[in-house]
Amino acid sequence: MIKDHVMKRAGPWLRVVAGSASFALPTILGIVILNFLFLQLLPGDAVDVLAMRSGSATVESISALRVQTGLDQPLSGQLAAYLSRLAHFDLGVSTQYHLPVADIIAARLPDTLLLVGGALGLAVVLGLLLGSVMASLAGRWIDRMLSGLLMLIYSTPGFWIGLMMILLFSVKLGLFPSAGSATIGTRLSGLAALYDKAAHLIMPMTALSLFYTAVYARLVRATMIDVLRQDFILAARAKGLHPVTLIRRHAIRNALIPVVTVAGIHLGNLLGGAVVVETVFGWPGMGRLAFDALLSRDFPVLLGVLLLSSILVVAVNALADVLLGWLDPRILTE
Amino acid sequence: MTAASGELLVIRDLVVERPGVRLLDSVALSIGKGETLSLVGESGCGKSLSALAILGLLPEGVRHARGEILFEDEDLARASPRRLRQIRGKSIGLVMQDPMSSLDPVLQIGAQMEEAIRTHLPLSARQARGRALELLDLAGVPEPLRRYGQYPHQLSGGLRQRVSIATAISCTPRLLIADEPTTALDVTTQVQVLDLLDRLRRELSMALLLITHDLSIVARRADKVCVMYAGRVVERAGVDDFFAHPRHPYSKGLLHSSLGAGTPLHHRFDRLPEITGSIASAAGQSGCPFAPRCDQAEAACGKTLSWPGTTDSRDHFSACLHPNPEESA
Ligand SMILES: Nc1ncnc2c1ncn2[C@@H]1O[C@H](COP(=O)(O)OP(=O)(O)OP(=O)(O)O)[C@@H](O)[C@H]1O
Ligand SMILES: [Mg+2]
Numbered sequence: 001m002i003k004d005h006v007m008k009r010a011g012p013w014l015r016v017v018a019g020s021a022s023f024a025l026p027t028i029l030g031i032v033i034l035n036f037l038f039l040q041l042l043p044g045d046a047v048d049v050l051a052m053r054s055g056s057a058t059v060e061s062i063s064a065l066r067v068q069t070g071l072d073q074p075l076s077g078q079l080a081a082y083l084s085r086l087a088h089f090d091l092g093v094s095t096q097y098h099l100p101v102a103d104i105i106a107a108r109l110p111d112t113l114l115l116v117g118g119a120l121g122l123a124v125v126l127g128l129l130l131g132s133v134m135a136s137l138a139g140r141w142i143d144r145m146l147s148g149l150l151m152l153i154y155s156t157p158g159f160w161i162g163l164m165m166i167l168l169f170s171v172k173l174g175l176f177p178s179a180g181s182a183t184i185g186t187r188l189s190g191l192a193a194l195y196d197k198a199a200h201l202i203m204p205m206t207a208l209s210l211f212y213t214a215v216y217a218r219l220v221r222a223t224m225i226d227v228l229r230q231d232f233i234l235a236a237r238a239k240g241l242h243p244v245t246l247i248r249r250h251a252i253r254n255a256l257i258p259v260v261t262v263a264g265i266h267l268g269n270l271l272g273g274a275v276v277v278e279t280v281f282g283w284p285g286m287g288r289l290a291f292d293a294l295l296s297r298d299f300p301v302l303l304g305v306l307l308l309s310s311i312l313v314v315a316v317n318a319l320a321d322v323l324l325g326w327l328d329p330r331i332l333t334e
Numbered sequence: 335m336t337a338a339s340g341e342l343l344v345i346r347d348l349v350v351e352r353p354g355v356r357l358l359d360s361v362a363l364s365i366g367k368g369e370t371l372s373l374v375g376e377s378g379c380g381k382s383l384s385a386l387a388i389l390g391l392l393p394e395g396v397r398h399a400r401g402e403i404l405f406e407d408e409d410l411a412r413a414s415p416r417r418l419r420q421i422r423g424k425s426i427g428l429v430m431q432d433p434m435s436s437l438d439p440v441l442q443i444g445a446q447m448e449e450a451i452r453t454h455l456p457l458s459a460r461q462a463r464g465r466a467l468e469l470l471d472l473a474g475v476p477e478p479l480r481r482y483g484q485y486p487h488q489l490s491g492g493l494r495q496r497v498s499i500a501t502a503i504s505c506t507p508r509l510l511i512a513d514e515p516t517t518a519l520d521v522t523t524q525v526q527v528l529d530l531l532d533r534l535r536r537e538l539s540m541a542l543l544l545i546t547h548d549l550s551i552v553a554r555r556a557d558k559v560c561v562m563y564a565g566r567v568v569e570r571a572g573v574d575d576f577f578a579h580p581r582h583p584y585s586k587g588l589l590h591s592s593l594g595a596g597t598p599l600h601h602r603f604d605r606l607p608e609i610t611g612s613i614a615s616a617a618g619q620s621g622c623p624f625a626p627r628c629d630q631a632e633a634a635c636g637k638t639l640s641w642p643g644t645t646d647s648r649d650h651f652s653a654c655l656h657p658n659p660e661e662s663a
Contacts (some may be wrong), residue, residue, distance in 0.1 A: 231435040237391055239450035239501070240423035249449065250438050257440075328440055329485040 019321075024314045031310045032086065032303070036079055039299050045071055046095035046297040069095055082303070091307070092300035096293070101304040105286065109308070111181050112285035114197075115278070116270050118205040123212035124263055130213070131220020131255065132247055138225055147221075150214040158273060162207035162280040169203060176203050179282030204281040208273055212266060216259050223255040257328050264320030268313045341404075342367045342508060342541050343388070348401035348411075350380075350387055350565075357383055357396060358565045365509065365558075370535065370542040372556035372573075374549065374588070380565040381545045385511045387411075388543075389426060390418040405509070424454040427502030429531075431514040433494035437486040443470075444482035447501045454505045465504065473500035474530055492523035496530065503534055510535070511543045516551075528555060549588060553577060561585050564623035570651040581652035584624045622655065630656060 047065045051057035066072040070081060085092055091101035130150070134143045153161075170178035177183065181200050188196050227233065228251060236250050275287035286305050293301035325332045343365045350358035358380045365371045373381045386392050388403055390410060403410040405426070410418065422428075430436040438446055447466040451457060457465060463482075470478035473496045486494055495515060502510055512531060516524035532555060535542045544556060552559050552573065559576045561569040561584065569582040580586045622628070625635040635655055643653035 231430055231432060232438045234391065235428065235430055235436040235498070236438070236446075236449070238389055238422050238428035240419045240421070240453050241449065242419065245453075250441070253440050254438070330439060330487050 021318070024318070027314060028307070028310050032083070032307055033079070035303055035306045036082060039302065040075060042294075042297065044297055046299065047071055049295075049297045050095070086307075091304040094293075094298055094301045096296045096298040096301070101300045104289065104301060105304050105308060108284060108286045108289050111283060112271075112274065112278075112287065114201060115204055115208065115283060115285055116267070116274055118201060119209035119274075120212065120263060120267060120270055122205060123209040123216055124259060126209070126213045127216025127259065128220055128252065128256065130217035131224060132252060134217065134221040135224035135228060135251070135255075136243070136247060138221070143221075146217070150217055153210050153214040154218075158207050158211055159276045159280050161210055162204065162277055165203050165207055166280070176200070178203075181283055181285075200283075204277050204283050207280070208270065208277045211273075212263075212270070215266075216263070219258055219262065220255045223258055224251050227251050227254045253327060257324065260320050260323050260327060264317040267316045268309070271309050271312070340366065342369075342406065343543075344402070344404040345384075345388070346402045346404070348384070348387060348403065349399040350383060350392065350396060351399045352396045356399075356565060358387065361401070361562075361565075361567055363560045363567060363570060365541045365543060367508070368535070368539045368541055369558065370532075370544055370556045371558045371560060372552040373543065373545045373560050373562060374547070374552055375562035376547070379562040381562060382513050383565075384562070385428070385513050385543065385545060388511065389422055389428060390415075391422075420454075423450050423502075423507075424505045425507050425509065427505075427507040427510045429495070429498050429502045429510065429512040429515045432518045433491050433498055434486075434518065436498055437494055439486055442483055442485060443489070443497055447497070447504060450501050450504045466500075469500040469504050470497070472534070473497070473503075474526075475500065491519055492527065495519060495523075495527050499527070499530060499534070503538060503540070506538050507540055509541045509543065511545070513545045514547065515544075517547065531555075561588070566623060566653060567651070568624065568653045572648070572650070575648050575650050579650070581646075581650060582624075582654045583628045583630050583656075585652075622653070 046069065047062055050065065051062050063072070070078060073081070082092070091105070093099065094101055094104055097104060130146055134146050137143045166178045169175045176199050181197065182188075182193075183196050183200075186196075224247075233246065233250060236246055241249070271287065274285055275291050277283065278285045278287040279291065286308070290302055290305040292298075293305065341364045343363075345361055345363050348358055348361040349356065350361075361380070361384055363371065363373075373384065375381055383392070383396070387398060388405070388410060390413065392398060398411050401411065405421070410421065413421070437443070444463065444466050447469065448459070448462040451462045451465050452459075455462075455465075467478045467482060470481060475481050475493060475496050481489065481493070481497070486497075489497065495518075499512075499515070510531070515531065516527050519527060528551065531542060531544070534540070544551070546552060556573050559569075559571060559573050560567055561582065563584050569576070569580070569585045571581075576585070577589065580589050621636040622631070625631045628635065632655075643651055645651045
């Protein structure tokens with residue numbers, strides 16, 4: 001019977017995933033082409049930057065470099081070449097580091113996923129917790145105090161929060177390291193390495209997540225106040241449920257639906273916000289990589305990062321769709 | 335009124351207020367074991383509020399000000415939150431009006447039923463599931479096994495109301511409160527659901543507090559009737575006595591205007607003159623709240639402070655000042 005049930009639910013789920021996937025490919029292709037074209041609008045290319053940095057370039061060496069990197073080709077030719085390489089899962093070679101783009105990104109990806117995923121997870125969990133407390137104590141002083149605090153967080157830029165955190169927790173209290181993603185020059189393993197990573201992660205992750213925590217807490221508060229007014233809550237209370245059980249079983253699940261919807265959309269914003277936070281905390285992620293690549297006109301790296309970001313966003317949104325289907329059964333059967 | 339011993343629920347002098355407004359005024363009623371009491375009255379007169387007061391589930395900002403709610407000789411108005419939680423769902427069940435909104439849309443039917451069962455009965459998950467299936471069957475839900483795993487939106491209104499009823503009776507309560515359980519249903523389903531309530535009341539020997547707008551339902555299903563107007567009980571009697579000799583002018587108006595059966599009560603007062611302000615604002619003021627709409631009103635009706643009413647030899651209560659209860663309507 002349970003297996004039967006799972007099979008019945010798996011049908012519509014597959015539909016949701018297949019639906020997302022059929023959108024994903026054309027979307028990602030469109031994003032790649034647009035990114036490519038937009039980058040051409042920037043003044044200068046990688047060769048200009050290299051020439052400028054070397055300080056001893058001649059006209060001959062510059063045009064030789066252009067031929068070597070393919071930058072002498074017309075735009076349409078460059079785009080076609082890029083796409084055909086992409087079709088063979090080749091992201092090209094960095095003009096700056098002369099290393100395969102895939103390798104460069106692969107080295108940065110885990111740290112970025114850790115930072116962005118951690119921040120999003122923290123924001124959802126904390127937002128849910130704060131929102132639930134505020135909704136169940138709506139109008140009381142705890143609710144008002146938290147609302148004020150969230151408003152403050154809401155209106156403070158993340159980089160400033162980051163700098164203040166460094167000042168307080170690293171410089172004054174010496175609790176957490178102020179930069180990097182691991183202690184340099186040590187070869188830690190096992191639990192020690194994990195602890196070291198966590199100590200480095202905690203500040204940038206918190207700085208990145210605070211704004212979203214505030215957004216989710218307010219969203220959960222509003223939704224839950226609405227949910228708590230529904231008839232089914234009164235019906236559940238009339239069954240003799242404890243108030244905490246009521247929130248846990250009925251209110252949170254209903255309030256989670258809008259949060260998951262927006263959290264899927266927020267991943268893109270978080271990847272963007274990571275650029276600033278990674279810079280402030282010296283976190284070696286994709287955000288900083290993209291920023292450096294932009295300054296150096298290292299388009300293969302930049303395009304690679306953008307491509308991966310869009311794949312991440314699409315994948316997370318598909319995941320959000322599946323999660324929504326699980327949270328709200330009305331979506332699957334309609 | 336004197337509470338005969340053996341009464342299941344006795345409410346005495348219940349006053350419920352929200353700041354500045356008295357919503358229930360000196361409400362008194364009693365329900366014997368296994369009996370059906372019908373609470374009637376037009377919209378906003380305080381029927382639901384009375385039901386919620388019994389369960390200790392008054393809305394935010396509304397508070398119990400005075401009076402006793404004796405359930406099996408225990409005053410629920412003074413019971414601790416913990417004690418009230420033990421009673422809700424276990425000794426007193428509630429079925430609400432709208433089956434479309436009284437079930438959680440994101441939880442399976444079975445899970446919502448087991449929640450009530452496992453809160454009060456020491457059953458394992460497996461046993462609770464068995465009990466839920468049994469209850470669905472008892473409430474006349476076809477294919478219990480299939481319905482058990484479904485979500486509320488996959489069920490019709492009538493089925494959902496059956497699920498609500500099955501949940502409310504899951505711990506065999508001594509009292510079931512049904513607040514307009516059929517108002518949101520179509521006519522054929524209404525009859526089926528009322529039949530179900532009747533049958534369950536007999537099989538489980540529980541008492542039923544049936545809130546309704548519809549006097550035809552009262553006539554067919556209730557043992558006793560309690561008519562409310564503007565937060566007060568204006569008439570209280572056995573059903574046969576009530577229909578044969580209504581005493582209060584408001585009740586007479588109700589019966590008179592419901593001769594053409596079928597239309598629900600709250601549509602039948604169009605002919606009566608509108609009173610200014612909501613009827614709740616009339617509650618708690620001196621004088622008879624019905625006086626402005628009453629065709630037998632005298633000068634005294636508007637002045638008399640909290641007229642206690644009279645109870646005749648057949649234990650038939652009327653809050654009307656008129657000494658002669660047999661005056662024609
Ligand atoms: N949450 C609340 N806050 C304040 N006042 C309320 C609240 N709920 C009900 N009331 C007031 O209490 C009075 C009685 O309401 P109640 O819901 O008991 O009426 P009712 O007899 O059940 O009407 P209906 O037939 O429409 O269900 C109404 O006048 C209403 O204004
Ligand atoms: Mg009501």
